[in-house]
Structures are given as structure tokens and as C-alpha cells.
Amino acid sequence: MADDLFQETAQSVAERLAAEALIVDVDGFEGPLDVLLSLSRTQKVDLRKISVLELAKQYLSFVERAKVLRIELAADYLVMAAWLAFLKSRLLLPQEPGEDGPSGEELAAHLAFQLERLQAMRDSAAQLMAQDQLGRDFFARGQGEDITRIKTVTYSATLLDLMQGYARIRTRDDFRPFVLDRESVFTMEEALERMRKLIGFTGSWTDMLSYLPDGWHSDPVRRRSATAATFAAALQLVKEGKLELRQSDTYAPIQLRSCGEEP
Amino acid sequence: MEDHSAVPDGEGESLFDAPLMAEQERMVEAVLFASAAPVTLRDLTARMPHGCNPAEALAHLRRKYEGRGVQVVKIGDTWAMRTAPDLGFLMQKETVESRKLSRAAIETLAIIAYHQPVTRAEIEEIRGVSVSRGTVDQLLEMEWIRLGRRKMTPGRPVTFVVTPQFLDHFGLESARDLPGLKELRAAGLLENRPPPGALALGDLDESDEEQPELFED
């Protein structure tokens, strides 16, 4: 007798703790269905024979208590609460004849099905993880064969690589069409145009570098580009028979002169 | 095989070009043994000399390894050698610390395995909660799930199915061998049952349509 009494209080303490945990630990629940599944366990019956009405009451009071405790409930918890309140009314009030929509019993049966299915999946997940696992219970060959007879390289990529690659392109922040940074580039066309205008005045040998445009002498990057372009343009003009080039020694200045109407 | 038709086929492959069955068995044994990853029958055929019958050699070999410390196992359409599960205790040294899967990931994996091909929306309906970005990502990365064909419903959503690597990891010959699959199906818990009152657009035939491919026996 005393034992019974003791057990009962102990149990109710445990139950109270469980109920509190239910409220305080909303984050621990994975959505309203999870809460309903936990609540349904207190009914200790086959999920198919569960009292959905009772479950609805429990859930609604769970939501009420959470509100009192000022726990922020996610919207889907409240949507579920509204739906269960509706379900409760359907279950309590007989359906008007000719009224459309599913009956309370149908809705309740579907909820019971959902809970049973979720529980079944949880059980299956546990069974799955209890299967013998590769690398834990059974093992693959630990060492590949070290014969290096034919070495072919294959390239591999996973679907994930592919999708990530595409995602990367499509979300690139700094996307811009590819253009060369032309600020410090003097093109051969520009050099050629410039030279054609100038060579008429060059009767005597002149250092090629004096043909570099203004402002392209000091900055090394710009000077390099202008020199290359001017030299290329000079070669082109030599090819056309309009110019002569000479260099007295390795690394000596390159000189040029016009050979058109030169006497 | 056709071009060697001088000798009637059947057990008696031409003695001249096809090696003896015992020799074929050795070959299959060597190839399976050397490869950590499962090997397809096609791959075996390609590697072995012309006229070999790797399927038959495999059957012999599998019997030969029955009850041994190493076994010949079938994984989907592939074959591999694996240590016997009861000897796992000897292998602590080899055990790779596997990445701890979250409860959400495990449940999602189970739902994909048992309901495949299954869409994200279906997974969410079963779990009653939205599937987080990382979960599917993680399972894809582990190569335990992959994309299946799109569903022929409005929006043509992508589906997920489990991979041969999944089967290999859990020692399953096929997805049909998932524990408790028959019971779940018998109990109607693998059905895609639309909520009452939902407009039954294409729902009617939907659930019968995609299960068969993977689970038909």
C-alpha cells in the first residue's frame, strides 16, 4: 500500500517533469508532429487506437502553457494548434447533413496515420543504424594492390562538385564580363597609326624610343607596353618598305629612319 | 562468346580460349580481393580473358567463402569481398571514426531509403518539419543518396534515392532488403496518403506509380 502510494507520487513527479520538459524544451522538438508523437506516448496505446480528441486537448494546453511561459513558438506550432482546434470542433459536433469537406473522423484517422508513419520511420531509422555497417562491423580490403603496371589518369567529379560549380557561377558577386585592363596597354594599332604620321619627318637615324607617345615614358608598365607596340609597328612598316631599322650592338638603341622619298 | 561457336556452349566453353572454371574462380577471387570498391559483372567480364563466365565463377566463389572470415557479398549489381560481420571486434584498429549523423539526418536517410524515390516535400510531410539545408547536403556528400528522376507531378520536383554506396555501407544486397520493409508495406505505412479533403489532382495514381521501379520483385 505504502509502496503503491510512493510509486504513484514518484510517477507523477516524473510526469510533471516530463510535462515541463515538453514546454521548456520546444527547441528540442522537431516540429509539431514530433510533439504530438511524444504526447501520444502518454496514452500508452497503439497509435492506431489513439484518442485524437485527447491528443488535441493535450497539444492545445501545451501551446497555452508555452504562451504563458512566454516561449516563442514557431508558426507551424500555432498552425497545428489552429488545425487541432478545428479538428476538435469537428469531432465534438456532429457534421451538418449536406456539409462539405471531410469528417472529423477522417481527419483524425489521417493524423493518426501520420503519427504512426512517423513512428514507423523512427523505428526503421533505428533498425537501419543497427545494421552491420561497413567500417564498423565489417570491412573492405584494407590495402589496395600496389601493382603499378599501367597508369592511366582518370578525372572524376561528383554531382555535388558539379552543382556547387554551377551555383558558384550563378551567385558570383564580383561577376563582370571579361575585359582586359586597357589603361596601361598601348596597342600595336595605336602605335602604327602614330608612326605613320611621324615617319615622313625622319630623314636621319633616330632612336626608336623617341617615338613613344607622351606620358608613356615614366611608368615602367606603360613604357614596356608602348615600347613593344612601337617596335612591332616599326617592323610592320619595315615590311611595308617604308622604314629602315638598325641596331649597332646587342642592347644598343634601336634606330630607325624613313626610306620613302629619301634621296 | 558468339565468335567462338565452334564448340557448343553451356558448361563446356572452348578449352582453347576460355580458361577452366577453377582458373576463372581464381581470377574473380583476385580481382574482388584487390579492389576495395565493389566490382560490376561487366567490369569482371571486361577484365577476364575472352569467353569467361564470371557470373558462374562468382557463384562458385561465393559458396567457397561461406562461413569464412571473409565473404563474397552482392551489393546491387556489384560484387565485393567483405569481412564477416561477427569478426568486427578484431578490427578496432581499422575502424574509421564515422561522422556522427544528426537525428534529422538519420531520419531523412531512412525516409529516403524506405520511400524512394521521394521528394523533399514528401520527406517534410512525413517528418512534419522542414528539412534543413545541411541535412540533404550532408547525405549527398557522403554519397549515400543521389538525385533520382523528377516526379511527373506539377513542378516536376526532383526526387532522392539511395546509392550503391549506401547499400554497401549497410551490408544490403538491394533496397528490398531494408529491415522491416515488408511489414511496413503491409501496414500501409509506405503509402503516400493524401490528407482528406486535399484536392485529389494527380494524387490518385501517384503512389502506385513510382514505388514499383525500385521495389518490385
Place this chain on the structure above:
Amino acid sequence: MEDHSAVPDGEGESLFDAPLMAEQERMVEAVLFASAAPVTLRDLTARMPHGCNPAEALAHLRRKYEGRGVQVVKIGDTWAMRTAPDLGFLMQKETVESRKLSRAAIETLAIIAYHQPVTRAEIEEIRGVSVSRGTVDQLLEMEWIRLGRRKMTPGRPVTFVVTPQFLDHFGLESARDLPGLKELRAAGLLENRPPPGALALGDLDESDEEQPELFED
């Protein structure tokens, strides 16, 4: 000594805990198979249950594998299993070296898969950088892409499309099964994430919008 009986041979080990010799053989077999490196006798002794005699089990095992496709070999004072030397010709494929595809190649491939048929100029426009000839050649050589029909635009440029080998490698039924942008985002694959809450449940499945015209045949 040669028999597989449980009777210990004068070693004086306890009868109660030493497993049968056949069982010890299985254990040695599994350990040799699964170990990443050859195993010493001492290591075997340490791993196996108390009272075992790995040296004897090894001797039995070695005899059992004589003439088979796999052999038990002694290397210095360590033991390992190796494929029979005369079957080395079957192992050629084991030495295939697999490398990750370069980022440029993956991006190019992804663009072709998502936008096919697509010209080189279009690929360059999407990637924002020029596509090297080597990248395209590599993908062509791997038979993951092939030339599609010429585009009916000035210059009639060639286009690229993905091949059945590509689909096979990535486990896709068709290029349509590639997830759409929204699905990529939902799976957490897009680095630019929309603000939390912007993704409603229903969003996930209607991601086809950006694809239809790309895959029309």
C-alpha cells in the same frame, strides 16, 4: 597439429577461452584482409582472444590459399594477403589514378549541362572568363561532352551538349534531373543565401522555372 580440433597442443592454454582452430583461421583471415599494412605475429596475438595460436592458424590459412587467386605471404616478419603473381595482368585497372577535375573544367561542364546546347562564346559569357581549349578538349576526351548541332546564328558556331556517359557517371536519368537554382539554394549549395524566412516550404518544388527552355528537345 594439423587437425582443426579444439584440443590444445601442449601449449597449456585454457580450454575454455581459446576458440576452435577453424575459428582462429577465420579471424586471421579477416584481419589480414582488412589491415592496411602487413601484420606481425605479435599484433595478431594482441588482437585475437586470449589463448589463440595465430602462428598455427596462419600456417593452416596459408595452406588453404595455396594455388588460389589470393595468397598468404610472409614479408620479413610480417604477414599479408596478396593476389597471386600470375594474375597480375588482371590488376591493371587497379592502378588507374583518379584525379579531381579542375575547377575550370567543372564549371564549364556545369554550364554545358545546365544550358545545353551552348556555344563556347556563351560559356565564356556565363563564366566571365575565357575557356581554354584544353578544358574543352579534356571534357571531349572524357566523353562527357560532345558537339551538338551548329547554332543558326551568324558564324554558325558549334554547340556543346552532355553525353549519355556524363549522365551515367553522375547517376542522372536525364539532364532534366539536375536540380534547379532554387533547389540548389534549398540544399544550401548557393553561397548567397536569401534572408531567413524567404524560403517558404512550397518554394522548393517549383524550381523548374529557369529550366524548361534549356532542355526542350
